[in-house]
Amino acid sequence: MNRDELVAFLDDYLQVSAYPDKSSNGLQVEGKEEVKRVAFAVDATLKTIERAAKGKADMLVVHHGMIWGGLSYVTGIHYKRLKALLESGLNLYVAHLPLDAHPEVGNNVGLLRLLDLEPKGSFGDYRGLSIGFWGEFGESQPIEKVAQIIAEKLDATVKTYEFGKREIKTVGAVSGAGAFTLEEAWRRGIDLLITGEFGHADYLTAMDLPQSVLVAGHYKTETLGVKALMELLREKLGLEVFFIDEPTGL
Template sequence: MNRDELVAFLDEYLNILAYPDKSSNGLQVEGKAEVERVAFAVDTTLRTIERAARGRADMLIVHHGMIWGGLSYITGIHYRRLKALFDAGINLYAAHVPLDAHPEVGNNVQLLKLLGLEPKEPFGEYKGTTIGFLGEFEEPQPIEKVAQVLAERLGTTVRTYEFGEREIRVVGAITGAGAFALEEGKRKGVDLFVTGEFTHADYLTALDLGISVAVAGHYKTETLGVKALMEVVKEKFGVDVFFIDEPTGL
């Protein structure tokens, strides 16, 4: 299929212009004009590019691209990554905040669905828009059970900080570095705030707010969106697709 047709679909489907973002979303690096095989990954690294090339991918679609507002110098790691893309003729497409916030394939919606929850309403204000979602259990669930389900379905270790409710009804999901919305979560009655990473300052904020938190890893929580998008691309265009798993443990 034609690259530009796929790019146009992704731009529209992910609504990439609707969200303020330091990532340069969309087609970041141009490669082959025809696309028959598409790789998906969370991050743009030499390893993911090389694995995409070995897998004969014509395009690599990622959550974390390599251009964050622009490149000042094409040296060092920027040169090596670009050279690897150019040598293999691979198109690089990035969707950062748009893939967090998407109401169907977004990381945050998909995280709630792992818990058997449907998105109840958007939450998590980020530069004038919302990127997270709230979900609600019909019956309160023990925090240990919710964390166990997350751990099993993500294949990771989940750390919990029980600063608030231990019986969970309302869950707020913002993957990756989502703790910026802790105070909003408290205002909206979130019993358990689920995110990817948690800093020293985040710990103190959650403690003072009295809100329980589950931390499941930045990488693991953000595999969900690219995997869901991969299935959409496969079904719509009939191209070969594959996921490149490069966990960081963080």
């Protein structure tokens, strides 16, 4: 498939221009003109770039790219990563917030679907746009059961902070560093916030609100989007695809 046609498809499907994002979304680094094989990963690291090239990929699609609002200098790690991309001819395509927020293949709708929930509405305001979703169980579920399902389906270490409700009816999902939505969850009466990271200040905020939280890891909660997009490109466009797993444990 022609690279520019694939980029146009991804830009349109993911609506990359709609989000006020620190990430430079879309085609960050141009490579080969023809794309037959596409690698997917959460992060554009030297290791994932090298593994994509070794796997004979023509494009690497990631959630976290190299360029966040522009590069001031091409030195150090930026030089190493860019050199590896250019020498291999890999195209680097990035979808950060657009892949969190997508209603079909996004990380956050994916987190709800691990619990067999479909979104009932948007959630997680970021600069005036919602990037997450919330859903509702038919009957309240113990927080321990919810945590067990997420841990098993994500193959992740999960931690719960049971400051609010322990019987869960409504769930909000914002992957990665989504703890900025704690107060929104509390204001909207969402019983449980599922996210990826939880820091010292987040703990104190959740405790004081109070708001129950389930934390499943930044990396793990953001594997869902790239995997779902990978399957879409396989089924819809007939491209060869593969996933590169480089977990951070965080």
